[in-house]
Amino acid sequence: MPVPLPPPRTGHRPLTLEHLTRDEDGERLHALLWRPGPGWRMVSSAVLGGGTGERAWVLNAQVAHGYRRTDPARHLAGLARAAGAEGPGVGLMTAAEVADPGRAGDGGAEAFATAGISVRGWAAAPGEGAGAVLPGTINIVAALPVALTDAALVNAVITATEAKVQALVESGHDCSGTPTDAVCVAARAPYAGGETHAFAGPRSLWGARLARAVHGAVRAALPAGPRHA
Template sequence: MSAVIPPPRTTTGLLPPQQLTRTEDGEQLHALLWRAGAGWRMISSAVLGGGLGERAWVLNAQVSHGYRRTDPDRHLADLAAEAHMEGPGVGLMTAADVRAYGHAHDGGVEATATAGLGVRGWAASPAQGAITPARPGTINIVVALPVALTDAALVNAVVTATEAKVQALLNTGHDCSGTPTDAVCIAARAPCPGEEPHAFAGPRSLWGARLARAVHRAVRTAVHAP
């Protein structure tokens, strides 16, 4: 996997994404890599590194539209190792070309989104759920906040990001709430000794409002990307 030289570290948010390129089965595929480093707590629905805990990097990897592997967590771990990532991290997957990502910031909050809308619909559907995962269309959202959040606020941030995503889809004329495989990763600073983490991240809270606006713009940009 080849890579460009990453830009300098910012003082508040995650690094701007480093673009990686690899070849699998004769197809050139791409990935975005954030080298966050120490001092971050993340909550994510990702297949690799999902849940809540300290994480040092985030990988958003493009896969083929005919992806058939049944071990995406192992696949993502291998890709991270090829990029020389060590320690716990988050691995996301999409069939979209991740180079066409949307990025936005608002009051110190950064959001990046990639959007594949080939398989989309409404969350509440009369169709029966399936045991096997759906094909990877996927809207992936990565958000970084420069402040510490409580566990409950991190969960609240996931809800806020999801609401902003749906708002962006409706605002861009898409009659859907997303795809069956959408994923999100929220990164917040680990609290310093004696620091009181922020307890709220709903859309009308200080940091939740900034998060919502950043995600809304990032998703809109990604959806409109060629």
């Protein structure tokens, strides 16, 4: 059933981040929490709350280098509860620093990214995968103040990924990403009388804005140059 929401205001900035800290595994660790509340649908590759559905919050949590827990979804859910997050949400993790994320916006689309690229490469590398390695992770969270169809949500993930790769290459990093990159794209839930956009490719109205926002956020999050990654 459509969620009754007022028409979106494309000029607002929906990504208001809470900065959290905790002591864990002998380290002082940080996390970012976005609580947009009800009325949002998200698509994500995250270990917690991945897939597509209505979500009320997104947590991007730093974990210690050498992370060995085998229940990351449960771990993230516990961190979210401790922060007071309610309802279903999305949880991402990384061993990279998250306290100062890269941020960018374009025409109502907004994105933030955290980037650790100590372990990076090209997606179509030879050989079999050897499992996830947490220290190198690029996490991207983006929000659009409009409703998207299911297909457009999937298209938005492709667009965000293409923009990430463009940012990496333009910054001098010879790679498409890291083995554990994750993405979450949020869009408003459909509401009575509102338009639901069917496209989010890089040449559609909202896909283009999403691409520029993600590109800017990833570039801002990356180290100053490949020699310092």
